[in-house]
Amino acid sequence: MTDHRTRIRRTMVERDAELAIVDEALDQLTGPGPDAGGALLAFSGPAGLGKTTLLAELRRRAHARSCTVLAARGGEQEQSQPFHVARQLIQPQLAGTSEQELRAALGGWYSIVGPALGLCAPEQGPPPDPQGLRDGLDWVLTHLVVKRAPVTLVLDDAHWADPESLSWLAAFAPRAEHLPLLLVVAYRPDELPAHADAFRTLPGRAGQAPLPLAPLTPAAVAALVREALGDHADDAFCKEAWAVTTGNPFEAVELTAKVRGRGLRPVEENAPQLADLAAAQRGSGLVARLERLGPSTVRFAWACAVLGTAIPQDIAARVAALGTEEAAGATTRLRDARILSAAGTTSDHEPETGLEFVHPLIATAIYRAIPDALRVALHGKAAAAVVDAGLGSSAAARHLLETHPENDPWVVRTLREAAGENLRAGAPDAARRQLARALREPPDFDERAAVLYELGCASLLTEPANTVNHLRAALAEPFDDPTLRQGIVIRLAQVLAHSDRLAEASESLAREIARTPDVRARLRLQSERFMWDAFNAAETDSPARSRRLTRLADRLTGRDLTERYVIALRAWDACLRGEPVDVVLHHAGRVLERPFSWAHEDRGFEVPVLAAMVHMYADRPGRAEELFEAGTAEFERQGWRGAHLSFAYSLRAYIRYRRGRLVEAEELARSGLRLAERVGRRTPVHWYAIAILLTTLLARGRVDEAWELAREHEFGAPFPAAVVFPDSQTVYAELLLARGEVRAAVAELEAVDRRLTPRGIQNPAWCPWQLHLARAVAADDPQRARTLAADAVRRARAFGAPSAIGQALRVAAEVAAPQDRTELLREAVTLLSASPAGYELARALAALGYGLRDADLLTAAVVTARECGADGLVEEATEILTGMGGALPAAPPRADWVTEEEIRAADLAVRSEKEPEPTTPDWVLSAACRKLGTDRSGLRAALEAFARSST
Numbered sequence: 001m002t003d004h005r006t007r008i009r010r011t012m013v014e015r016d017a018e019l020a021i022v023d024e025a026l027d028q029l030t031g032p033g034p035d036a037g038g039a040l041l042a043f044s045g046p047a048g049l050g051k052t053t054l055l056a057e058l059r060r061r062a063h064a065r066s067c068t069v070l071a072a073r074g075g076e077q078e079q080s081q082p083f084h085v086a087r088q089l090i091q092p093q094l095a096g097t098s099e100q101e102l103r104a105a106l107g108g109w110y111s112i113v114g115p116a117l118g119l120c121a122p123e124q125g126p127p128p129d130p131q132g133l134r135d136g137l138d139w140v141l142t143h144l145v146v147k148r149a150p151v152t153l154v155l156d157d158a159h160w161a162d163p164e165s166l167s168w169l170a171a172f173a174p175r176a177e178h179l180p181l182l183l184v185v186a187y188r189p190d191e192l193p194a195h196a197d198a199f200r201t202l203p204g205r206a207g208q209a210p211l212p213l214a215p216l217t218p219a220a221v222a223a224l225v226r227e228a229l230g231d232h233a234d235d236a237f238c239k240e241a242w243a244v245t246t247g248n249p250f251e252a253v254e255l256t257a258k259v260r261g262r263g264l265r266p267v268e269e270n271a272p273q274l275a276d277l278a279a280a281q282r283g284s285g286l287v288a289r290l291e292r293l294g295p296s297t298v299r300f301a302w303a304c305a306v307l308g309t310a311i312p313q314d315i316a317a318r319v320a321a322l323g324t325e326e327a328a329g330a331t332t333r334l335r336d337a338r339i340l341s342a343a344g345t346t347s348d349h350e351p352e353t354g355l356e357f358v359h360p361l362i363a364t365a366i367y368r369a370i371p372d373a374l375r376v377a378l379h380g381k382a383a384a385a386v387v388d389a390g391l392g393s394s395a396a397a398r399h400l401l402e403t404h405p406e407n408d409p410w411v412v413r414t415l416r417e418a419a420g421e422n423l424r425a426g427a428p429d430a431a432r433r434q435l436a437r438a439l440r441e442p443p444d445f446d447e448r449a450a451v452l453y454e455l456g457c458a459s460l461l462t463e464p465a466n467t468v469n470h471l472r473a474a475l476a477e478p479f480d481d482p483t484l485r486q487g488i489v490i491r492l493a494q495v496l497a498h499s500d501r502l503a504e505a506s507e508s509l510a511r512e513i514a515r516t517p518d519v520r521a522r523l524r525l526q527s528e529r530f531m532w533d534a535f536n537a538a539e540t541d542s543p544a545r546s547r548r549l550t551r552l553a554d555r556l557t558g559r560d561l562t563e564r565y566v567i568a569l570r571a572w573d574a575c576l577r578g579e580p581v582d583v584v585l586h587h588a589g590r591v592l593e594r595p596f597s598w599a600h601e602d603r604g605f606e607v608p609v610l611a612a613m614v615h616m617y618a619d620r621p622g623r624a625e626e627l628f629e630a631g632t633a634e635f636e637r638q639g640w641r642g643a644h645l646s647f648a649y650s651l652r653a654y655i656r657y658r659r660g661r662l663v664e665a666e667e668l669a670r671s672g673l674r675l676a677e678r679v680g681r682r683t684p685v686h687w688y689a690i691a692i693l694l695t696t697l698l699a700r701g702r703v704d705e706a707w708e709l710a711r712e713h714e715f716g717a718p719f720p721a722a723v724v725f726p727d728s729q730t731v732y733a734e735l736l737l738a739r740g741e742v743r744a745a746v747a748e749l750e751a752v753d754r755r756l757t758p759r760g761i762q763n764p765a766w767c768p769w770q771l772h773l774a775r776a777v778a779a780d781d782p783q784r785a786r787t788l789a790a791d792a793v794r795r796a797r798a799f800g801a802p803s804a805i806g807q808a809l810r811v812a813a814e815v816a817a818p819q820d821r822t823e824l825l826r827e828a829v830t831l832l833s834a835s836p837a838g839y840e841l842a843r844a845l846a847a848l849g850y851g852l853r854d855a856d857l858l859t860a861a862v863v864t865a866r867e868c869g870a871d872g873l874v875e876e877a878t879e880i881l882t883g884m885g886g887a888l889p890a891a892p893p894r895a896d897w898v899t900e901e902e903i904r905a906a907d908l909a910v911r912s913e914k915e916p917e918p919t920t921p922d923w924v925l926s927a928a929c930r931k932l933g934t935d936r937s938g939l940r941a942a943l944e945a946f947a948r949s950s951t
Contacts, residue, residue: 013220013249015054018043018211022058029150029182030065038150038181040173042199042210044189047361048250049213051186055156058184062152067182068093070144070153074160076364077308080398082427083116085165086137089153090117093144105143112136112639115425116164122424126601128639131678133426134168135641141172142179149180157360158199159191164427167195215247224249225266228256233266240271244278250359251278257338286362287369293333296322300330301339304355305367306378306399311355318385319378331355339366379403383414393417397434405441412443416454423458426639431458449477453488460495467495486512486521487602490528494604498684500721502536520562526552527565531607534569535723542759546573553587561600564591565607572610578763581618581800588614598631599638605631609651613725617765619801621655621836622933622942628652643685646675650689654726657696658803659933660838662869666700669693681713687724690715691731699839701872703738710735727752727767734772742776749773764792765804771811778815785815802935803837810844813851821851829857833926834936839868841926846877855886860923863889898946902928910940 012019025039043051059069072088094102094117102119103110112128113136114120128136145151158166169185176183185199189210192199200210216224222238245251258277264270279285290301303319304311317327334340341356357363370378383399386392397418400411415438419431435455443451452474456467471492475485489512496505509529516522533545553570556563571587591611598608612627632648635641650672656665673689680686690713697706710716710732719728733748752769756762764770770792778785789812796804806828813824825848832841842864849857858881865873878888898906906928929935932942 012050012053012057013223014214014216015050018054018213019057021211022054022061025182026058026061026065026067026152029152029180030067036180038176038179038183040176041182041184043184043186043213044192044210045186045213046188046190048248048359049215050249051213052156052359053249054213055154055184055186059152059154062182065150067150067152068144068148070151072155072161072165073309074155074157074162074166075309076160076360077306077367078398079160079162080401080430080433081394082162082164082422082425082430083118085155085161086116086168087118089155090140090144091119093148094119106140108637109136109139111637112426113140115421116427122421124601125424126599126638126640127424127428128426129642129644130426130428131675132636132639132641132645134171136639137168138172138175142175145179145181150182151180152182152184155183155185158185158187158196159193160360161196163193163195163429166193170196170199173199216242216249216252217247218242221245221247221252224252225256228253229259229266234268236268237266237271237274240274244274250361254338254358286365289337290339290366290369293330293337296320296326297330297333300327301334301366302370302374302378303382304334304340304357305363305370306375306382308363309354309356312389313355315382315385315389316355318388319381376403383411387414392421394421397422397430401433401437407441409444412438412441412447412451415441416451419454419458428458428460429462432462445477446479449474449479449481449488450484452477453484453491456488456491456495460491464495464499468492468499471495482516482518482521486516486524489525490602493528493532497532497535497722500684502532502721503538505532506536506539523566524562527562527569530566530569531604534572534610535606537719537721537723537755539759542761546577546760549573558590558593561603564594564596565603567591568596568607568611571614575614575617576761576763576766578765578795578799580798584614584618585620588618592627597634599634599640599644605635605644605647609647613651616655616658617763617801617804619803619835619837619935620933620938620942621659622945623938624655625652625933626945628655642675643679643683646672646679646685646689648672649675650685650692653696654692657692657699657839659836659930660840660842660864660868660870662696662700662839665696666693666869669696682720684720684722684724686713687720687722687728691724691726691728694731694735695726698734698738699868699870701870701875703735703872706735707739725766727756727769729755730767730769730772733769733776737772737776742779746773746776749776762795763799763804764796764808765799765801768792768807768811770795771808774811774815782815786812786817789815802831802835803840806832806835806837806844807840810840810847813847822848825851833922834929836930836933836935838864838930839870839873841930842868842870842873842877846873846880849877850880853884855881855884858884858886859889896931898928898931902931903943903946906932906939906943909936910943 021041025041028036029038030036043054045051059071062069070089070093072085074085078084097105099120102114106113110120111123112133115122116133116137155161155169173183187199218239221242222235225233225238225241241252241255245255255274255278258280259266262277264273280289290298299320300316300322303316306319307316313327313331317324320327322330331340338358339362341358379399379402383396383403386395386399393414396414400415403411415434419434419438422434423431432455435451435458439451439455442448452470456470456474459467459470471488474488475492479485489508493505493509496502496508506529509525509532513522513525513529516525530545530549533539539545549566549570553567556566558564558567567587568591571584571591574584574587588611596608596611598605608631612624612631615621615624615627628648628651632645632652635644635648649668653665653668653672656668669689669692673693676683676686676689690709694706694710694715697709716732729748729752733745733752736745736748749769749772752767753773756767756769761767770788774785774788774792789808793805793808793812796808809824809828809831813821813828816824825844828844829841829848832844835841842861845857845861845864848854849861858877861877862874862881865877882888902924905924909925929939932939932946934942
């Protein structure tokens with residue numbers, strides 16, 4: 001984009017310091033060697049102080065150094081048009097590129113950023129979240145910078161940039177110094193919005209934040225006057241020129257133009273006339289000067305002021321109700337009067353655009369001078385004109401926002417279309433503004449519920465409380481569309497659940513279920529209610545709900561998505577309640593016989609996540625990871641890089657933790673936490689990320705670091721109303737126990753018992769609260785500890801996952817009488833050695849080796865703990881081993897891939913109906929189970945998946 005203020009390059013006065021900084025930054029950008037690099041420059045100052053002129057000179061100098069220049073300008077009238085600035089910056093660089101070439105260049109980002117940048121129409125389906133879109137814009141700009149380096153990006157009038165573009169650029173700005181990019185912004189400090197405050201505090205290479213422009217001194221104004229009027233301008237005249245313009249460069253230049261146009265001699269006797277001439281440049285004086293140009297010219301100027309920047313002359317003519325020749329004449333008169341700029345470009349390198357005002361101050365004064373009623377009418381005419389010109393409903397919407405309600409169906413339809421486009425393009429705030437205006441039009445009675453529903457969808461991420469109000473208002477409307485009503489109820493339940501109001505979500509669905517006659521529609525609502533009840537930690541009717549779910553799911557065949565959701569919830573419920581693993585995996589298998597999308601437009605991602613997680617608890621973490629990898633890829637393709645991707649990373653970290661791959665688990669958990677921080681603290685996604693990272697740090701032996709992290713993120717009571725796994729309160733109690741705060745840990749764990757037991761959640765694989773409590777009370781009440789551990793062992797055996805049984809046996813041995821410990825630990829090691837749980841195996845080996853004073857077992861424990869990254873356990877077992885006189889095992893090179901020997905051992909175990917032959921070393925099969933991510937019973941499926949992935 002290029003702003004056409006004037007073709008005349010005037011001498012810049014008293015800007016030597018600023019230009020020196022510009023030259024320094026450009027030299028640094030374009031210079032050779034390792035010190036070359038980008039920078040951020042921010043220029044601030046009130047209107048008229050020369051920011052635009054300075055940026056024009058900066059662009060000229062950048063072009064002279066063979067830089068690629070990306071230029072954009074905020075517009076007072078375009079602030080409500082999302083991505084207006086982003087499009088100005090990037091569209092010209094991709095002009096003339098075919099769709100095929102764009103798809104190849106943008107890759108997976110094409111469908112995410114393309115609609116926002118106006119490169120393609122939004123596709124049907126779920127929109128990207130705002131963070132995902134920002135990440136995409138970051139990628140596109142970074143790619144352009146690297147490809148066309150060195151690059152200078154110039155944003156003028158940043159205070160008027162649309163919020164979507166400005167918040168993106170403000171977040172991107174710190175990257176400039178790490179790229180071959182000089183990013184320059186200019187703004188009025190008193191008008192810069194809060195979401196762009198980063199520009200006030202980022203110093204860049206200049207070391208200042210920002211660089212303020214000062215008014216000109218009397219000497220500088222005198223230099224401008226004499227340049228324009230001649231060296232004979234006397235001192236008194238020049239001094240008066242400075243006084244009436246207060247050193248404002250724009251006003252000084254315009255004043256000299258007026259003096260020259262009047263033929264006024266620049267001498268002291270004419271100095272008193274300067275005040276009137278200066279007044280004619282602004283406010284009522286400017287308006288009076290415009291009115292002298294004639295009615296048609298006034299109308300054309302008004303139309304241009306309404307249209308904003310880069311004004312198409314033909315559209316302005318239509319808005320002003322002028323013919324082509326009349327518009328051309330008006331354009332000429334406005335240029336001669338220095339209201340519109342002369343046609344042309346500021347540089348031979350930049351393309352010509354539409355009409356522009358000489359200065360934003362002029363545009364603002366003319367716009368505000370339009371009578372109110374006429375201004376509203378002109379916006380209405382502009383909306384129709386841009387639609388007829390093929391610019392689309394989004395371009396019309398910004399004008400319709402300025403009109404008064406008139407019960408016009410076309411206005412409602414256009415605003416709804418624009419909102420739909422913006423929502424799918426990743427601009428929910430713009431969509432919300434447009435739908436709120438459509439609601440005031442107002443829509444017809446039979447359309448009002450639909451508009452309220454769309455408004456609720458648009459405000460879901462930013463204003464959940466208002467979303468609830470909109471959706472409840474929609475339900476109160478009289479309408480007969482059952483599909484719409486179902487959509488409203490489901491969306492209402494979703495926003496209530498995400499606002500930690502799970503009981504209300506369930507109640508709203510229950511009311512609608514009771515009044516829904518259609519069987520399939522009722523089943524869909526039931527599936528949603530079952531889901532939110534499953535996540536409600538305070539659910540009071542959990543056993544009864546479980547029985548209803550069992551009866552319903554067991555008679556469904558999985559013929560459609562709704563039935564598969566119900567069956568998946570049945571698998572999850574069976575897992576929590578500790579039903580046999582075979583039952584859990586049977587139902588999960590029914591769900592996953594066909595592809596199960598994690599990003600379905602009308603569904604949440606919660607149920608697909610649960611279907612994947614049951615495999616982890618059932619000792620099939622390899623299958624769980626396979627499902628998570630597919631789901632994560634789907635999130636990324638959709639541009640869901642906020643809460644969705646944080647959940648995916650955090651839960652993948654938990655799976656790695658359960659497999660004993662603690663280093664990888666920590667890396668993923670920290671990635672999940674970084675994304676969760678974008679969403680907000682004490683949100684569900686934040687609870688998940690912190691709980692999983694704390695669990696991993698404790699397993700790695702870094703108790704103090706875990707405690708500091710918990711304190712930093714306020715991890716503790718009150719705990720969330722939603723079910724989180726691992727259970728947040730249990731993790732907190734484990735942390736307290738690791739710190740030696742036994743009484744506090746006991747209190748928390750007993751509270752977990754009171755919360756989970758009435759709900760029938762008794763699977764220690766899901767929440768091992770009994771095992772932690774047994775360890776906590778063992779010193780003071782050993783009999784209670786043994787009872788708790790024995791009950792946990794019983795529950796784990798009922799579930800049947802070897803890792804759960806092995807963990808329970810290890811803790812049972814820890815609190816058992818000395819004579820009973822060895823047998824319990826031997827069984828734990830046997831079970832865990834044929835499971836995917838590497839960390840639990842290392843703990844059991846260490847406990848058994850210590851109990852038997854067996855150096856070989858302790859050596860195996862050290863080796864296994866090293867492979868897991870369990871540094872604390874390595875240190876503990878090594879100390880015991882060396883204290884017994886044993887040799888410290890060498891650290892063998894770790895092989896993350898499955899070896900041929902391990903494949904043979906696994907294949908033999910599959911073909912044998914009995915336990916593997918004694919000639920096959922147990923550790924080979926054990927390694928195969930850990931690397932394939934399965935227990936012995938799942939080896940066949942794991943080997944088949946491994947074979948598929950290897951081809």
